[in-house]
Amino acid sequence: MSTPKNIKRIMIIDDDKDITNLFSIFLEYNGYIVNAYNNPVEGFNNFGKNSYDLIILDLKMPKMDGMTLYQKIKEIDNNVIICFTTADINYIEDLRKGIIDIEKFVLYKPVLLKDLKNKIDWLLSRH
DSSP states (O other), X not given: OOOOTTSOEEEEEOSOHHHHHHHHHHXXXXXXXXXXXXXXXXXXXXXXXXXXXXXXEESSOSSSOHHHHHHHHHHHOTTSEEEXXXXXXXXXXXXXXXXXXXXXXXXXXXXXXXXXXXXXXXXHHHO
């Protein structure tokens, strides 16, 4: 079964189940198709080239940190948009070394749902 081209697919990878549940419900309500994972390894194992338009990726997770996962995902699909989430600004400092304009791709926790929607809409409209 294929997805209509105008419906965007989003993957959420965050070890906090409350966040993945809240984001999933909110984004599905707003017309997106969402798959959420609390285990970064499981999320990566379910990722494929051209399968998602955008990934919401937590930076600080057990088993595999978000930066490592980001690099692995980009090896498979360099075109997928990644939106990082973090409560720790120190993680962003590391990303600044490798990603130009990183602030455009970050949501700081706690995330307001209106900010989540605005960021995703903006990212998807620009890329």
